[in-house]
Amino acid sequence: MRHIVSILLENETGALSRVVGLFSQRGYNIETITAAPTEDNTISRITISTNGDALVIERIIKQLNKLVNVIKVSCLSDDENGAVQREILYVKLLASTHDAREEIKFLCDIFNADIVDVTPEIFVVQFVECTEEIDRFLKALKEQVNIIETVRSGVCAVARGDHYLHS
Amino acid sequence: MTMMSGAQMLVHTLEDLGVEYLFGYPGGAVLDIYDALLDSKKIKHILARHEQGAAHMADGYARTTGKVGCCLVTSGPGATNTVTAIATAYMDSIPMVVVTGQVISPLIGSDAFQEVDTVGITRPIVKHSFLCQKASDIPKYLAQAFYLASTGRPGPVVVDVPKDCVRPSDKFEYPGVSEVKMKSYNPTKQGHKGQIKRACKLLTQASRPVLLVGGGVILGNAADKFNDFAKRVNMPVASTLMGLGVMSGEDPQFLGMVGMHGTYEANEALDKCDLLFAIGLRFDDRVTNDVAKFCPAAKIVHIDVDPASISKTVVADVPIVGQAANVLDQIKEALDELDFENNHQDLSEWYAQIQKNKALNCLSYKDNANCIMPQEVISCLYKHTKGDAIIATDVGQHQMFTALYYKFIKPRTFLTSGGLGTMGYGFPAAIGAKVAAMDKDVCLITGDGSFQMNIQELSTCLEFGIPVKVFIINNHTLGMVRQWQKLFYNGRISSTNLNSNPDFVALAKAYGHEGMRVTQKDKLDEAITQALSMKDKLVIVDIVCDIDAKVLPMQQPKGCMADMFLNEV
Numbered sequence: 001m002r003h004i005v006s007i008l009l010e011n012e013t014g015a016l017s018r019v020v021g022l023f024s025q026r027g028y029n030i031e032t033i034t035a036a037p038t039e040d041n042t043i044s045r046i047t048i049s050t051n052g053d054a055l056v057i058e059r060i061i062k063q064l065n066k067l068v069n070v071i072k073v074s075c076l077s078d079d080e081n082g083a084v085q086r087e088i089l090y091v092k093l094l095a096s097t098h099d100a101r102e103e104i105k106f107l108c109d110i111f112n113a114d115i116v117d118v119t120p121e122i123f124v125v126q127f128v129e130c131t132e133e134i135d136r137f138l139k140a141l142k143e144q145v146n147i148i149e150t151v152r153s154g155v156c157a158v159a160r161g162d163h164y165l166h167s
Numbered sequence: 168m169t170m171m172s173g174a175q176m177l178v179h180t181l182e183d184l185g186v187e188y189l190f191g192y193p194g195g196a197v198l199d200i201y202d203a204l205l206d207s208k209k210i211k212h213i214l215a216r217h218e219q220g221a222a223h224m225a226d227g228y229a230r231t232t233g234k235v236g237c238c239l240v241t242s243g244p245g246a247t248n249t250v251t252a253i254a255t256a257y258m259d260s261i262p263m264v265v266v267t268g269q270v271i272s273p274l275i276g277s278d279a280f281q282e283v284d285t286v287g288i289t290r291p292i293v294k295h296s297f298l299c300q301k302a303s304d305i306p307k308y309l310a311q312a313f314y315l316a317s318t319g320r321p322g323p324v325v326v327d328v329p330k331d332c333v334r335p336s337d338k339f340e341y342p343g344v345s346e347v348k349m350k351s352y353n354p355t356k357q358g359h360k361g362q363i364k365r366a367c368k369l370l371t372q373a374s375r376p377v378l379l380v381g382g383g384v385i386l387g388n389a390a391d392k393f394n395d396f397a398k399r400v401n402m403p404v405a406s407t408l409m410g411l412g413v414m415s416g417e418d419p420q421f422l423g424m425v426g427m428h429g430t431y432e433a434n435e436a437l438d439k440c441d442l443l444f445a446i447g448l449r450f451d452d453r454v455t456n457d458v459a460k461f462c463p464a465a466k467i468v469h470i471d472v473d474p475a476s477i478s479k480t481v482v483a484d485v486p487i488v489g490q491a492a493n494v495l496d497q498i499k500e501a502l503d504e505l506d507f508e509n510n511h512q513d514l515s516e517w518y519a520q521i522q523k524n525k526a527l528n529c530l531s532y533k534d535n536a537n538c539i540m541p542q543e544v545i546s547c548l549y550k551h552t553k554g555d556a557i558i559a560t561d562v563g564q565h566q567m568f569t570a571l572y573y574k575f576i577k578p579r580t581f582l583t584s585g586g587l588g589t590m591g592y593g594f595p596a597a598i599g600a601k602v603a604a605m606d607k608d609v610c611l612i613t614g615d616g617s618f619q620m621n622i623q624e625l626s627t628c629l630e631f632g633i634p635v636k637v638f639i640i641n642n643h644t645l646g647m648v649r650q651w652q653k654l655f656y657n658g659r660i661s662s663t664n665l666n667s668n669p670d671f672v673a674l675a676k677a678y679g680h681e682g683m684r685v686t687q688k689d690k691l692d693e694a695i696t697q698a699l700s701m702k703d704k705l706v707i708v709d710i711v712c713d714i715d716a717k718v719l720p721m722q723q724p725k726g727c728m729a730d731m732f733l734n735e736v
Contacts, residue, residue: 055478071351
């Protein structure tokens with residue numbers, strides 16, 4: 001089962017590598033990872049989506065808590081309130097024919113994605129949605145048009161309501 | 168405030184943190200630190216002959232004293248040579264600070280001479296590490312390093328110091344050492360009250376309980392409290408390898424070591440118990456045998472300072488996170504509340520069963536009339552030292568023989584690499600121990616294989632007058648590997664014969680020490696007496712032993728705790 005683990009981390013040299021290293025060292029899987037400073041630039045927030053049963057997630061959280069640079073850890077997918085989660089997708093598509101351009105526009109309308117860059121040959125589409133919806137959008141694109149490259153941000157998430165992760 | 172260079176601040180900080188002995192080896196990146204060290208009146212530097220040796224010495228010092236062991240090495244190979252020792256300390260949770268030199272900051276990342284990414288290489292085997300960016304980081308990071316190493320679950324911490332941070336020409340105001348506060352580091356001290364109550368309730372209900380003690384009780388200086396507790400509840404006590412010495416090996420309540428080479432009575436008790444009350448251990452695979460078959464009938468109470476150790480392999484029914492000493496205090500109160508003395512089960516039947524298992528005498532062995540048996544060497548050494556010596560071992564058969572046949576009486580008298588199983592650990596660890604406790608006999612029990620892995624430290628002992636006693640169980644083979652080849656590889660002996668050993672007696676003399684060889688059973692007693700009587704001399708006693716002695720009993724692989732080979736098959 002997929003879980004989203006949020007980590008508040010001291011923004012120090014090598015801190016991110018300790019987190020990533022722990023996952024590989026202990027044989028845990030990282031599906032996606034995002035990291036950036038919070039409103040306090042001495043603290044970073046990392047969001048990792050990973051797979052595993054409840055026991056594995058419990059072990060991951062305990063091990064993360066042991067890292068000296070880690071301030072707080074929370075498993076958002078276990079949160080009773082649930083979590084708001086989004087990914088950003090950029091996909092570069094071959095749009096050299098009228099048909100291709102029409103198809104891209106059609107799919108973007110359906111999925112509510114934006115064409116954010118247009119050149120005579122190539123469109124870039126931006127799509128902000130949950131992981132499953134992005135997967136569906138990519139699948140639809142793949143069947144109809146030529147994908148040149150894709151880039152996904154990985155999951156970014158925050159707990160709903162009054163649950164929060166704060167230092 | 169006094170103006171100091173980074174190097175002088177480093178030395179002063181170590182002094183202010185209470186460092187008496189610094190084990191190390193100089194080199195290019197730490198020249199300035201070594202220069203500043205010359206002016207220190209408080210720190211004595213012990214020059215090892217290999218950086219691995221220096222770091223193991225710091226480890227042995229830490230295990231003996233309970234203080235943080237400290238070691239100083241240069242960049243590049245100096246740092247990489249400490250890696251095995253850092254991993255050894257990490258696996259056994261030993262408080263240690265390793266200060267490594269680093270190339271000057273502008274050269275970091277350029278593949279400079281003697282540059283390695285020390286923080287990167289050591290990352291998976293340290294509790295934490297620091298890379299100093301500027302001179303003023305040095306006092307701060309060192310104080311944090313000592314604090315981290317010695318609190319919570321102890322462990323090694325690396326402080327990497329680029330050479331430009333210790334430049335003699337740059338002077339700074341030395342701020343001194345202040346109390347460390349770290350936002351993101353707050354180890355749990357007290358146990359959860361509700362859980363402790365539940366655990367104690369189980370103590371009142373159990374009719375077949377076993378207390379299992381681990382190295383955490385030694386590291387947490389809680390051996391006395393544990394013994395008070397064990398005596399009060401009057402329950403049988405088993406120990407992990409690292410827990411040996413918490414309860415006296417002579418105590419009638421004591422069942423001995425558990426695990427792969429544990430005693431029959433200890434393993435059998437775990438297999439049959441209805442309550443396993445474990446404190447200060449992490450259920451290593453050498454302890455549990457097949458986890459799925461581990462203690463099938465037992466409720467498991469697991470007390471440890473490290474929450475990540477709990478339910479990592481063996482799932483606990485009652486998890487308690489806290490420091491051993493505090494939790495034992497809390498248990499005492501909870502037992503008072505439950506009026507334990509008038510409210511517990513009758514254990515006489517359980518003790519009778521244990522007594523029957525003890526009577527099997529699982530440590531009896533087939534003697535060889537013509538050759539010294541390793542087991543009798545250990546028993547003889549125990550007889551002569553009366554459990555009062557500090558015993559270090561290397562890794563292999565002699566290590567297990569020591570764990571089984573030497574009756575450790577007090578905590579911090581047994582230094583062994585339990586988690587990592589590092590051959591070559593014992594000799595430098597014994598040196599660190601002797602430095603810490605000059606008034607004690609410090610004996611190394613080693614093998615002809617292990618001893619040769621850090622044999623160069625004989626030179627260190629001569630230079631600094633460190634009279635360790637070295638007993639080599641010399642069977643001209645890598646005995647434990649041979650044992651497995653005999654048992655599980657149809658006796659196909661692959662690369663375990665050591666037929667080209669040096670003459671250890673001549674070698675002792677070449678290094679300026681004493682040496683003697685024993686080949687006959689009836690000379691063993693006399694040789695050990697003689698070696699121990701030469702108080703100021705390092706003595707190597709080369710004891711030629713039976714090549715086919717086997718460490719028994721031994722658990723059958725993938726079995727339950729009680730599935731054991733008792734005799735040679």
